[in-house]
Amino acid sequence: MKAIETTISATLSDTEAIVRSALKNQGFGVLTEMDVAAILREKLGIERSALKILGACNPDFANRALTIDPSVSLLLPCNVVLETVTDGTRVAIADPRELMPDAALAGLAQEAARQLIDVIAEIEKS
Helix, strand or coil, X not given: CCEEEEEECCCHHHHHHHHHHHHHHCCCEEEEEXXXXXXXXXXXXXXXXXXXXXXXXXXXXXXHHHHHCHHHXXXXXXXXXXXXXXCEEEEEEECHHHHCCCHHXXXXXXXXXXXXXXXXXXXXXX
16 A cells, blocks of 8 residues: 655654644544554554554544545544554555545545654654
């Protein structure tokens, strides 16, 4: 799946703070979070590198998308993945243009993608 992404040379914890701030600056809030590494450790006894998923939502985009097509609720919230990699932390955000290819949602998906690209740009400046 195509994503809007970057890698920065910071710890996952520091990156999470940067990501949350950048999302907030673009009108997104974090509704959910899942520490995948901790869940796999607890449930399966598997050790893996740090991996966290934040469920981000921009209420305006969500409302507009749901008005066009209520089945968009299957895609909410938008996943933002933080993963420890060799040179820092990778941040990948689900690209709404990939998730909502329907012509009726194209303009909104493009608008949301522009704001998420701005989130990534802000993360890269940190």
